Amino acid sequence: MQFFFEVLIGGLLAGVMYSLVALGFVLIYKASGVFNFAQGAMVFFAALTFVGLQEKTGLPFWIVLALTLAVMILLGVLTERIVLRPLVNQPQITLFMATIGLSFLLEGLSQLIWGSDVRRLDLGLQDEPIQVVMDRFGILISKFDLAAAAVAGVLVGVLAVFFNKTRIGRALRAVADDHQAALAVGIPLQQIWSIVWSVAGFVALVAGLLWGARNGVQFALTFVALKALPVLILGGFESILGAIVGGLIIGAAEKLAEVYLGPLVGGGIEGWFAYMLALLFLLVRPEGLFGEKRIDRV
Amino acid sequence: MLSVDNISLAFGGVKALTDISFDVREHEIRAIIGPNGAGKSSMLNCINGVYSPQRGTIRIGTETFRQMDPNKAARMGIARTFQNIALFKGMSVLDNLMTGRNLKMNCGLLAQALYLGPNRREEIEHREKVEHIIDFLQIESVRKTPVARLPYGIQKRVELGRALAAEPRLLLLDEPMAGMNIEEKQDMCRFILDVNDEFGTTIVLIEHDMGVVMDISDRVVVLDYGKKIGDGTPDDVRNNQAVIDAYLGVAH
Amino acid sequence: MFYREAGQFKTSYAADQQLFPIRQDRIAMLALLVLAVAVVPLIASNYVLTAILLPFLVFALAALGLNILTGYAGQLSLGTAAFMAVGAVAAYNFQLRIPGMPVLGSFVLGGLTAALVGIGFGLPSLRIKGFYLAVATLAAQFFIPWLLVKVSWFSNNSSSGVISAQPVVILGFAFDSPVRKYLLVLAIVALMALAAKNLVRSSIGRAWMAVRDMDVAAEVIGIRIMRTKLIAFAVSSFYCGVAGALYASVYLGSVEADGFNLDLSFRILFMVIIGGVGSILGSFLGAAFITLMPIALDRLLPWAAELLNLNLPAGVTSMVQLVVFGALIILFLIVEPHGLARLWQIGKEKLRLWPFPY
Numbered sequence: 001m002q003f004f005f006e007v008l009i010g011g012l013l014a015g016v017m018y019s020l021v022a023l024g025f026v027l028i029y030k031a032s033g034v035f036n037f038a039q040g041a042m043v044f045f046a047a048l049t050f051v052g053l054q055e056k057t058g059l060p061f062w063i064v065l066a067l068t069l070a071v072m073i074l075l076g077v078l079t080e081r082i083v084l085r086p087l088v089n090q091p092q093i094t095l096f097m098a099t100i101g102l103s104f105l106l107e108g109l110s111q112l113i114w115g116s117d118v119r120r121l122d123l124g125l126q127d128e129p130i131q132v133v134m135d136r137f138g139i140l141i142s143k144f145d146l147a148a149a150a151v152a153g154v155l156v157g158v159l160a161v162f163f164n165k166t167r168i169g170r171a172l173r174a175v176a177d178d179h180q181a182a183l184a185v186g187i188p189l190q191q192i193w194s195i196v197w198s199v200a201g202f203v204a205l206v207a208g209l210l211w212g213a214r215n216g217v218q219f220a221l222t223f224v225a226l227k228a229l230p231v232l233i234l235g236g237f238e239s240i241l242g243a244i245v246g247g248l249i250i251g252a253a254e255k256l257a258e259v260y261l262g263p264l265v266g267g268g269i270e271g272w273f274a275y276m277l278a279l280l281f282l283l284v285r286p287e288g289l290f291g292e293k294r295i296d297r298v
Numbered sequence: 299m300l301s302v303d304n305i306s307l308a309f310g311g312v313k314a315l316t317d318i319s320f321d322v323r324e325h326e327i328r329a330i331i332g333p334n335g336a337g338k339s340s341m342l343n344c345i346n347g348v349y350s351p352q353r354g355t356i357r358i359g360t361e362t363f364r365q366m367d368p369n370k371a372a373r374m375g376i377a378r379t380f381q382n383i384a385l386f387k388g389m390s391v392l393d394n395l396m397t398g399r400n401l402k403m404n405c406g407l408l409a410q411a412l413y414l415g416p417n418r419r420e421e422i423e424h425r426e427k428v429e430h431i432i433d434f435l436q437i438e439s440v441r442k443t444p445v446a447r448l449p450y451g452i453q454k455r456v457e458l459g460r461a462l463a464a465e466p467r468l469l470l471l472d473e474p475m476a477g478m479n480i481e482e483k484q485d486m487c488r489f490i491l492d493v494n495d496e497f498g499t500t501i502v503l504i505e506h507d508m509g510v511v512m513d514i515s516d517r518v519v520v521l522d523y524g525k526k527i528g529d530g531t532p533d534d535v536r537n538n539q540a541v542i543d544a545y546l547g548v549a550h
Numbered sequence: 551m552f553y554r555e556a557g558q559f560k561t562s563y564a565a566d567q568q569l570f571p572i573r574q575d576r577i578a579m580l581a582l583l584v585l586a587v588a589v590v591p592l593i594a595s596n597y598v599l600t601a602i603l604l605p606f607l608v609f610a611l612a613a614l615g616l617n618i619l620t621g622y623a624g625q626l627s628l629g630t631a632a633f634m635a636v637g638a639v640a641a642y643n644f645q646l647r648i649p650g651m652p653v654l655g656s657f658v659l660g661g662l663t664a665a666l667v668g669i670g671f672g673l674p675s676l677r678i679k680g681f682y683l684a685v686a687t688l689a690a691q692f693f694i695p696w697l698l699v700k701v702s703w704f705s706n707n708s709s710s711g712v713i714s715a716q717p718v719v720i721l722g723f724a725f726d727s728p729v730r731k732y733l734l735v736l737a738i739v740a741l742m743a744l745a746a747k748n749l750v751r752s753s754i755g756r757a758w759m760a761v762r763d764m765d766v767a768a769e770v771i772g773i774r775i776m777r778t779k780l781i782a783f784a785v786s787s788f789y790c791g792v793a794g795a796l797y798a799s800v801y802l803g804s805v806e807a808d809g810f811n812l813d814l815s816f817r818i819l820f821m822v823i824i825g826g827v828g829s830i831l832g833s834f835l836g837a838a839f840i841t842l843m844p845i846a847l848d849r850l851l852p853w854a855a856e857l858l859n860l861n862l863p864a865g866v867t868s869m870v871q872l873v874v875f876g877a878l879i880i881l882f883l884i885v886e887p888h889g890l891a892r893l894w895q896i897g898k899e900k901l902r903l904w905p906f907p908y
Contacts (some may be wrong), residue, residue: 035681086884093626093680094883097823100816101879108872116865229685237681266700275689279674282686286677346770372772384767386760388828396753397760401772403753407781410755413748418564421752425563464771 006141007259008252013145015251016152017214020207021228022235022243023156024200029237030163031172031196033179034084034095040225041103042201045110046072047208047217051121052114065205072201080193088189089179107222116219121212148210155206156244159199163240172196230278239290246289250274299324299500300468305344305354307337307524314340315351315524322468327494327501329511331535332521333544338504339381341521342470345502346371346378358468372401377466379457381473381504387446391437391456394445395428398463428463435459435489451482458489462497469493471503475510483507487514512536520544569747586736591729599728602841604801607735608793610837613821614746614830615789620819621828622750623782624762625675629687630790630818632694635810637664637791638798639704642713645799646706653718657738657795664791665784667694672783676776691812698807705807712806715799731800738796742789747830749785758782759828820875824882826891835890844871 021043028036050068057064083098163169175182175192183189211221228243231250235242257273301321307314315337322328330338343349345356347366356363358374377398386394403424405417432441435455440448445456454474461469474490475483491514493499505511511518512532520528520535522544528535535541558573560566570576594603616630641660645651671690675683698704699711706713718725718734725734749755757778760768769775798805817840825836844867851867886892 083880083884090883090887094887096626096681096684097819098880098883100819101876101883103876104816104872104879105876108869108874108876112866112869112873116869226688229688233682233685268696268700272689272692272696275685275692279686279689282674282678282682286682348766348770368766368769369772369774372770378770380767384764386763386767388763389756389759393756393759397756397768397773398771400753400757400760405753407749407754407785410752411745411748413752417748417752418567421567422563425567429563460771 011252011255015248019247038103041106042204046205047212076197118218233278242290329515336521337524375467377461378470398460612793613833619786623758629690631810631814633790634794637794641795661791668787714804826889829891832891
């Protein structure tokens with residue numbers, strides 16, 4: 001039983017990381033109706049840029065963080081300028097494919113600039129069990145994971161306030177609903193998109209740092225980031241809450257499956273389990289846990 | 299040939315239709331009118347199965363249905379057009395009309411992949427039928443143009459053509475003249491009357507232009523807030539107090 | 551001037567519905583076929599045949615398959631490589647385990663197996679659209695290669711899941727040299743391309759496009775959406791399956807299931823986007839482009855580096871490739887969403903007037 005809980009909690013905490021990546025997807029989807037396949041590449045790009053800058057300049061953590069953030073904001077603005085603006089009012093699927101192109105571009109670019117070696121990233125957090133919990137319940141919980149969860153929690157809170165309480169947030173939602181209508185009432189579409197892509201870049205940076213510190217900064221990161229897709233299917237594309245809950249479910253289910261189901265089929269099921277879970281889920285509830293059901297008007 | 303009995307439809311808590319009944323006779327032009335949001339389009343959507351009403355039945359010919367589905371409706375000879383044009387934008391006019399005849403084509407996948415022989419014969423045979431409709435609607439010059447490039451009025455005409463290509467017994471037209479100018483409306487009226495005359499097709503249409511409705515329809519149903527408030531010949535309806543109230547408003 | 555259809559009147563619907571209604575197109579197509587069948591084998595070196603033409607043809611077939619699903623039926627798939635893997639492994643096993651199985655028969659059976667699997671993974675498309683479906687196809691992409699590696703029966707218990715093709719012998723004739731392999735693949739691909747063209751101009755093709763453009767209207771005129779989508783998945787997967795079988799047994803000779811990865815799926819998707827979504831010709835143009843580009847980069851980069859006196863670290867070409875692919879995709883989507891095929895068409899329209907534009 002203890003072992004079960006350990007696996008479960010480990011899975012949930014890993015799920016937090018998925019949630020973080022998924023959060024970036026949801027942000028952009030809500031605000032621009034774009035399904036940003038490049039979010040994973042952005043996570044990789046952010047982490048690699050951070051590590052690269054740290055190595056090259058040797059500056060202290062916070063300054064490098066600020067520099068990287070500046071790079072991500074620049075990236076967001078450029079993306080809006082070069083990729084999205086010419087594609088306004090194109091079918092969603094076209095925008096989706098454009099972001100696939102963007103993800104290739106980012107993956108290639110970041111490795112061209114910083115090289116393709118695996119890097120270590122040190123945030124000063126130790127990946128060691130919390131002693132108190134260990135002694136009291138005999139369950140192993142990593143300090144690092146817990147800290148990551150806390151960061152994710154704070155981030156979600158801030159974003160929720162941003163979306164629901166500020167004027168920019170309202171404009172964002174209007175834009176997501178209908179580009180043309182939003183333009184017609186005088187919402188500066190371009191500005192809004194730049195902002196939201198920058199925010200998504202910031203989320204990607206946070207996710208990239210946490211993931212990178214845990215597993216090393218390497219190309220495989222983009223595959224981990226892809227796992228955010230089944231998370232979104234579970235949670236619904238438009239719900240921040242959905243991204244969080246979906247991430248937790250996927251993280252936990254994946255770990256439990258790997259431990260209990262994996263040995264039966266020869267292991268290695270982490271690569272696809274999340275996707276198959278999402279696929280089965282789709283058959284039952286296509287709009288996701290928190291997505292809105294749409295009625296087509298004809 | 300068609301009758302709807304006690305149809306009620308709700309979306310969540312919103313009642314779109316409440317207890318509607320009316321009938322359509324063979325070979326007549328039946329109009330459904332009413333203010334915006336009265337449930338006219340919903341009514342058509344129930345008849346050909348796009349929406350499923352919660353209560354009530356639909357009788358077509360001698361068969362009675364609790365609810366239709368769009369495919370079954372098509373197979374029973376019901377065709378329709380949409381309020382906002384629902385053409386296949388990436389295809390040419392000809393292909394749009396040919397698609398209207400898909401139900402009548404039975405070549406298997408392999409025959410289609412080979413094309414020669416039975417499939418070619420079938421394609422040509424249906425092409426001839428479709429060309430008749432193209433002639434009838436006077437859209438010969440645009441037959442190979444992708445529909446997305448055509449002006450609105452012509453698109454409406456193509457959509458009518460696609461419905462006609464299926465050789466329907468019953469034709470449902472959802473605001474066939476919306477957004478047209480006088481000449482286009484006159485053309486469209488002529489087409490509708492000709493279809494009714496030449497092919498003997500029964501027609502149910504929704505229209506806002508009262509002049510048109512009173513001129514071409516045999517009988518009229520009036521809906522308001524999802525309820526039926528009038529039913530009869532154009533003259534009956536014109537003099538019905540409830541209808542006048544709905545359209546002109548009542549002094550409070 | 552030279553490319554004009556003026557004066558070529560059609561007097562029957564049959565004449566109007568033929569594959570190439572314009573005479574010049576017929577002549578050009580014939581010339582191309584003669585070139586491909588008679589001239590290329592004489593002049594092309596083994597390098598050109600095996601490193602350029604064979605992969606080009608195989609990828610064109612896979613792109614054709616994806617284009618049927620994505621371009622014509624409007625269902626985005628990110629799992630093309632998985633269906634290729636199914637075709638490759640199935641064809642291999644049919645050859646291995648059924649004595650006297652003809653090679654072409656095993657290709658067909660491999661394609662059919664892929665079609666069955668395709669239908670299975672196409673089932674969710676009945677309830678979901680767009681991105682949701684794309685994610686669902688990712689499930690196929692990650693699950694199928696894993697399964698093919700894990701169950702060692704599929705690769706006849708070879709240690710790393712590698713399947714090695716038997717020699718391709720048809721009716722006692724061995725297709726062992728590059729020229730022979732090329733001709734075999736050319737014949738298969740040409741026939742299947744013709745079949746695809748026929749499908750998309752028949753009722754099933756119109757049904758696919760109808761479902762793609764406006765599914766409610768399609769349903770209302772009596773098209774069974776479920777059936778239409780599943781047929782699209784089946785036909786598409788069949789093409790990908792055959793392409794996979796050719797990829798494994800004719801082009802590479804031996805391949806492991808892990809080689810059919812997400813990267814390959816994307817590569818084929820790029821062929822479709824760059825070549826032209828919803829165009830048979832585009833599948834070929836896109837395949838040619840994506841096959842040639844890395845080769846061109848390989849040649850150009852060292853040359854450019856030498857010119858600028860730069861020192862190229864190893865692995866840079868593959869990075870540059872990623873960047874160029876990504877940039878091209880974005881560029882094409884912005885400038886010409888219908889890809890090379892549309893550019894070709896525009897070129898032809900210009901050609902009607904050339905060289906006298908007035």
